[in-house]
Each structure stands twice: as structure tokens, then as C-alpha cells.
Amino acid sequence: MDTYFRFTLVKYRNPRTHGIMSQIEQVTVQERVQAPKFIPIHREETRANKVELLLRKIALAALTVLGIGYILGNAPVALLIGYSVSTIPIASQANISAIAGKLLFLMASIIATLLGAVFIFGAVQFYERSQTRGVVFLGVLLGSFCLLCLGVGSTLLLSETNFTALLLIVAPILVAVSAASHASSYTRFRIVGSVLGIAGGVTLAYAIFNFRMLDLVFAWDVPFTGPFMALTVLESVAVILGSVAASVSASFGQRSEERPFSHVFVLLVALVYGLGAFIGSLVLSMSFWDFIWKSPWVGPLHGVPEWVMNLVIFWSASLVLMDIGGILLIAGACLGFVYVAQEFAQL
Numbered sequence: 001m002d003t004y005f006r007f008t009l010v011k012y013r014n015p016r017t018h019g020i021m022s023q024i025e026q027v028t029v030q031e032r033v034q035a036p037k038f039i040p041i042h043r044e045e046t047r048a049n050k051v052e053l054l055l056r057k058i059a060l061a062a063l064t065v066l067g068i069g070y071i072l073g074n075a076p077v078a079l080l081i082g083y084s085v086s087t088i089p090i091a092s093q094a095n096i097s098a099i100a101g102k103l104l105f106l107m108a109s110i111i112a113t114l115l116g117a118v119f120i121f122g123a124v125q126f127y128e129r130s131q132t133r134g135v136v137f138l139g140v141l142l143g144s145f146c147l148l149c150l151g152v153g154s155t156l157l158l159s160e161t162n163f164t165a166l167l168l169i170v171a172p173i174l175v176a177v178s179a180a181s182h183a184s185s186y187t188r189f190r191i192v193g194s195v196l197g198i199a200g201g202v203t204l205a206y207a208i209f210n211f212r213m214l215d216l217v218f219a220w221d222v223p224f225t226g227p228f229m230a231l232t233v234l235e236s237v238a239v240i241l242g243s244v245a246a247s248v249s250a251s252f253g254q255r256s257e258e259r260p261f262s263h264v265f266v267l268l269v270a271l272v273y274g275l276g277a278f279i280g281s282l283v284l285s286m287s288f289w290d291f292i293w294k295s296p297w298v299g300p301l302h303g304v305p306e307w308v309m310n311l312v313i314f315w316s317a318s319l320v321l322m323d324i325g326g327i328l329l330i331a332g333a334c335l336g337f338v339y340v341a342q343e344f345a346q347l
Contacts, residue, residue: 051339055332056127062270062328063123066277069321070116073229076315078109081217083308097156104153105217108227111146115139133183140179143228144172147204150213150227157216164211167203174200175243182250194247201243205236220300222287225280229322234276241269260343267336274329281322288316 085102088095122135151168158165174196181193209232214224226235245265292313295301301309 051335051342055335055339056129058328058332058335060123060127062274062325062332063119063126065321065328066325067116067119067123069281069318069325070119070229071113072318072321073315074109074112074116076311076318078106078113079311080308080315081106081109084217094159101153101156102217104149104156105213108146108149108153111142111149112227115142115146118142137179137183141176144176144179147172147175147227151207154211154213154216162211164207168207168211168213171200171204171207174203178243178246182246190250194250197243197246198240201240205239208232208239209236218300220291222291223280223283225284226276228273229281229319230273230276230326231280231283234272234279238269238273238276241265241272245269260340263336263340263343267333267340270329270336271333274326274333276326277322277329278326281319281326285316285319285323288312288319292316 081102085099085106088099088102090096090099118135118139122132122139125132125135148169151165151172154165154168155162178193178197178200181189181196184190184193208226212224212232213227215221218224226232228235228238230238245262245268248265249262291299291301292309295304295309301312
């Protein structure tokens with residue numbers, strides 16, 4: 001487009017030299033200036049922006065559904081644990097230890113519901129491109145405290161010392177210290193935090209894989225999920241990958257050309273945990289429905305009060321949200337690998 005600028009020149013005549021009165025002449029000058037041309041955006045950049053926007057929407061939906069699943073899934077667990085505590089008579093030291101252990105499990109379920117709320121808040125922050133480091137740190141601390149309650153509660157419920165239960169106490173402490181070290185601006189603290197995080201992740205993965213915690217409270221002989229409501233095998237792998245992803249992000253994720261490397265590990269965590277949440281919740285839900293159908297005749301739900309049966313039904317129905325959240329995480333991880341491939345192509 002052409003743009004014209006108009007300005008006026010004012011010319012004075014000296015009456016002594018011209019013999020006339022002073023006169024002002026106005027001369028209008030037009031200058032033709034070429035306007036800057038429109039520079040088209042590259043098609044690759046536009047496509048990358050669309051992929052990123054779609055990825056953020058899927059992440060928002062997945063984390064929101066998982067957060068609601070955590071809240072609705074742990075609420076009936078807390079009520080059922082409270083019911084089991086009320087059935088234990090205070091008649092011996094062993095019963096008192098059992099009550100204390102189950103109360104710690106109850107506290108862990110309440111903390112897990114708060115963790116679901118943090119999931120939802122973090123999803124909104126991520127979608128709005130806000131700073132999520134504080135939310136992640138809070139989520140790690142809540143998860144570590146939840147695991148610590150489960151570990152101490154397990155040692156109280158067991159009649160003898162169990163090595164795996166002790167690891168469940170040590171692992172969240174290492175993870176919490178690692179998260180605090182990653183928040184520091186000093187490189188040495190981040191290196192120490194990375195080492196502690198990987199050690200805590202490996203320890204926690206071993207404890208999750210070899211110790212079925214909910215069996216101590218509900219002796220139902222079903223394949224219970226891990227403490228993060230996913231299949232124990234895949235949840236253990238996701239915990240290890242998560243610790244590695246945190247270390248890589250703290251070490252190599254500061255500069256823009258190094259961020260794709262850290263994004264790869266984050267997507268691997270989302271993919272593995274999404275598979276674990278989908279498979280684990282589906283298997284557990286089907287096991288619950290098998291007990292519900294058999295409850296009039298046999299099974300652990302035979303003869304329980306009606307409101308307890310309703311809680312189990314609600315628990316099994318809430319696991320559908322974990323299935324949906326797992327599917328969304330898988331889809332988001334697959335789309336994220338496409339976005340990372342575009343990031344690598346731009347390096």
C-alpha cells in the first residue's frame with residue numbers, strides 16, 4: 001500500500017529587497033513513501049503453533065480429568081478406611097497399632113484428594129502459559145507426604161519389620177529433598193538434587209512394584225493399583241522416568257536449544273503413566289464389578305452394609321475418569337512427540 005505525507009513550507013519575502021509588504025507563500029509538497037510490505041509467516045511456524053495449541057488443550061483436558069479422578073477415587077477409599085477403623089476394638093496393643101496405621105492410610109487418601117486439586121490448578125496454569133514450577137514443587141511435596149504416610153502406616157499394620165515398607169519411607173524423603181535442591185539457583189545443589197532424585201525414584205519404583213499397600217487395609221485379593229492409581233509395573237517405570245526427566249530438565253532445560261531433550265522424557269512419563277492409568281483402572285474396576293455381582297452369595301462384599309456397597313460402586317465408577325485421563329495422556333504424548341520432532345528440525 002502507498003502512503004502520502006503532506007506538509008507545508010512557509011516562505012518569507014523581505015520587503016526591503018522586493019519592495020513590497022511581507023508576504024507569506026505556502027507551498028504544499030507531497031512525498032510518496034512506500035509502506036512496508038507484509039511479510040508472510042512461514043507455513044512451518046504456523047503448523048508448529050497449531051500443534052502446540054492442540055497439545056496444550058489435550059494436556060489441560062487430561063490433567064483436569066485425572067485430577068477429578070484423584071478426588072472422586074480417593075474419597076470413597078477414605079470413607080471405607082474410616083469404616084474399617086470403626087470396626088477394630090481397642091482391646092490390645094496390636095489393635096491400637098492397626099488403628100494408627102489405618103489412620104495414616106486415611107490421611108494419605110485425604111492428601112491424594114488435595115493432589116488432584118493441584119493437578120487441575122497446574123493444568124490451567126500450563127494452558128495459560130504461566131509459571132508452573134511452584135505448582136510442580138507443591139505436587140511433589142504432597143505426593144511425597146502421601147507416600148510417607150503410606151510407608152509409616154504399613155510398618156504399623158505389619159507384625160514384623162518389612163524391608164520394602166522401610167524403602168517406602170526412605171524414598172519420599174529423598175524425592176522431597178531432591179525437589180527442594182532443584183529449586184535452588186546453584187549448580188552444585190541441582191547436581192546433588194538430580195542424584196538424590198534418581199536414587200529416590202529407583203527406590204520408590206522398587207517399593208511400588210514389590211509391595212501392595214492397599215492389601216493391608218482391604219484383604220480383597222484384587223490387583224490394586226499403585227499409590228498414584230496406575231498399574232504397579234508401569235507406575236514404577238513412570239516414577240524412574242519422572243526422576244530422570246526432572247534431572248534432565250534441571251541440567252539441560254535452561255536454554256531453548258536444549259529444551260527438546262527434556263521434553264522427550266516428560267512425554268515418556270506421560271505415555272507410560274497414561275498406559276498404566278488406563279490398564280490399571282480398567283482391571284481394578286472390572287474386579288470390583290465381579291465382586292458386586294457375586295456379593296449376594298460369596299466374596300468379600302457379602303454381608304456388608306448397603307452404604308458400603310454403594311461406596312464400592314462409586315469407587316468403581318470413578319475409575320472411568322482415570323481411564324479417560326489415561327487415554328488423553330496417551331494421545332497428548334503421541335502429539336507431543338510430533339511437536340518435539342519439529343523442535344529438533346529447527347535446531
